[in-house]
Amino acid sequence: MARWLVVGAAGMLGTDLVEVLRAHGHEVEGLDLPAIDVLDPASCADAVAGSDVVVNCAAYTAVDAAETDEATAFAVNAVGAANLARAVAAGEGSLVHVSTDYVVAGEGSTPWPADSVVAPASAYGRTKAAGEWAVRAECPRTWVVRTAWLYGVHGKSIPSTVARLARERDTFGFVADQVGQPTWTVDLAEGIVRIVDAGAPHGIWHGTNAGETSWHGLAQAVLEELGMDPARVSPIATSDYPAPAPRPAYSVLDHGMWAAAGIEPLPHWRDALHRAAPVLFEEHAG
Template identity: 85%
Template sequence: MARWLVVGAAGMLGTDLVAVLRGRGHEVVGADLPDIDVLDPASCAAAVRGHDVVVNCAAYTAVDAAEDDEARAFAVNAVGAAHLARAVAAEGSALVHISTDYVVAGDGSRPYAADAPVAPASAYGRTKAAGEWAVRAECPRTWVVRTAWLYGAHGRSIPATVARLARERETFGFVADQVGQPTWTVDLAEGIARVVEAGAPYGTWHGTNGGETSWHGLAQAVLEELGLDPARVSPIATADYPLPAPRPSYSVLAHDMWAEHGLEPLPHWRDALHRAAPALFPDAAAHP
């Protein structure tokens, strides 16, 4: 089995990825600050030594804060990613780099192919697009895995927010005019493992659960999982809940690469939420 290094292992995806890889029999080291600093090339070189596959889950993900702090976001998401990719290439290893749906324009109406032009509308999206370019330039043996609307048991997420609001309020609203793909971190971790284990071609892969829905649709599904009335959440418009960073109105990602290379894509988002519910809502019986 391969020797893996997961950078950003303390995060929501990193935590599940380490667990999934170990469950599949791989030797895994999880690293985060202060064990590795992606802004320090020497730190990256030391950390990647002796590993066959390095996964970069480290990122500046504060989408709204990035609008006023794009330089810091760029340092982590682009420069730091380049440092890590250069170290991986020098070691002769392979890199999995986690990216985002925010790199596409988000104004379409059909799922975006992996080779669709990037046209980010936000500072965060620009820095992640730059990171994609950087890792491809520095390390040809790279899988860029774009994901979206991530949630899991080991971090802040929309399902957890919905559950909290359901405890605190009788009714509340969620945005209904942004459409994407809620993605469970465990399913993404399994998908990453399968792509690498299969020796699938390097390039851009879309690691999102299947289907599509709005934030409002996701909130309704969470209430259903909690045994609550989904009508308690009402649809609102993006304009009713203004935020500093522009959000894609439609950022659904196509999964053509999976079928093309004989791999099963990630399951449908609704099925994933149902399987994730026991871990996400362990005290569901205590909900109103």
Template identity: 50%
Template sequence: MTFDGQTWVITGAHGMLGQDLADAVAAAGATVVGIDRDHADITSLESLRAAIPACDVIVNCAAYTAVDAAETDEEAAWAVNAVGAGNVATVAAERGARLVHISTDYVFAGDATDPYGEDDAVAPRSAYGRTKAAGEAAVRASGADALVVRTAWLYGARGACFPTTIARAGRERGALSVVDDQIGQPTWTRDLADFIVRLIAAHAPAGTYHGTSSGRASWYDFAQEIVAAAGLGDIVTATDSAAFRRPAPRPAWSVLGHDAATAAGVTPIGDWRARWQTAAGEVLADQPRAQ
């Protein structure tokens, strides 16, 4: 798998996923151009046109991800997640570049009992989800050769994430309560970066794909694995979402199916627990391990 001679542009390049993706793309031989807020205003089409060079692939990792803040400032989230996504897609169409647009499980209602399929109807329940669903629609309407990749429960070594928060809180408090009634698929950013690279290498057709780990877990399940990796012992107890009221509703069910990737000949990301066991040393590298 090589992209020698190709140029990839990554918007949101300084984020947790953007950094891991840049490494994966560079390792495959491509030239990487990172675009972040210091380089361009994603809400301005002209700013993006000036910043994005001729290229083969654009990956839009830029997003307004403050889920709770979006409930009272949906306009700001809309500007990035809907208008901005459409702007990136417009530039991709103008450049003749393939586009990978990163979306989210929050576009679904979260009330299913089976994995969501790529073509299932969206029904977002939060401002964040509404703006991301609008971004998907803008990308599809743009005429770009676009792959919409939904992901969920991301963690990695290059940004604040659930594992580092749990490990730090576990050391500081000695006991934790974590919800067990929200179910999803913890997904390592390095795995998602690799998945994106493999989609492009396989010439996957335009459409919607789910880039999450296989299997399923509650936040409680994931927290247990995290504290074990951090050497903190049995310090996690289960609770429910009623104990943690937040401005934005969280999906109770964020399990995504991977049929589209399989049909395109791209192997889905492996089981979440096995992938965490591989990722834990890197993700928790800066966290002191309990003795």
């Protein structure tokens, strides 16, 4: 079995990835600050030594804060990613770099192919796009896995927020004019393992649950899982609650590379939410 290193292992995805890898029998080490500092090349070199596969889950993900602190976001998402990729390239291992739907233009009505022109509209998106370029330039043995609308037990997420609001309010609204793919961190972790174990081609991959919906549609699905009336959540427009960073209106990612490589893609988002519900909404049950 391969020796894996998960960087950013204390985060929502990193925590689940470590658990999934162990369940598959892989040898895995999870590191986060202060055990590894991606801004320090020497720290990266020391950490990755002896690893067959390094997964970079470390990122600056405060989308709105990045609009006024792009330098810090760039340091982590681009420079830090480059440091890690350079360290991996110096050995014989491979890198999995987790990226985002924010690198695409976010307009349109058909899923974005992996080879779409990168056209981020936000500071966060720009820093993640720079990170994609950097890791592929520094380490050809890299899978860049773009994901979106992540949720899981080990972090803040929209489904958990919806569950809380449903207990606190009779009615509430959620944005209906942003469309994407809600993605469970456990399914993404399983997908990453499948890509690597299959020896899939390096390059850009899209790691999101299948199908598409709006934030409003996701909120309604959460209420259904909780046995509540989905009509309690009403549709609102993005313009009703403007945020510092622009959000992609349509960031559905195409999964053609999975079929081309003969690898099972991630399941439909609605199926994923149903499987996640028992643990995700445990505190809201009853």
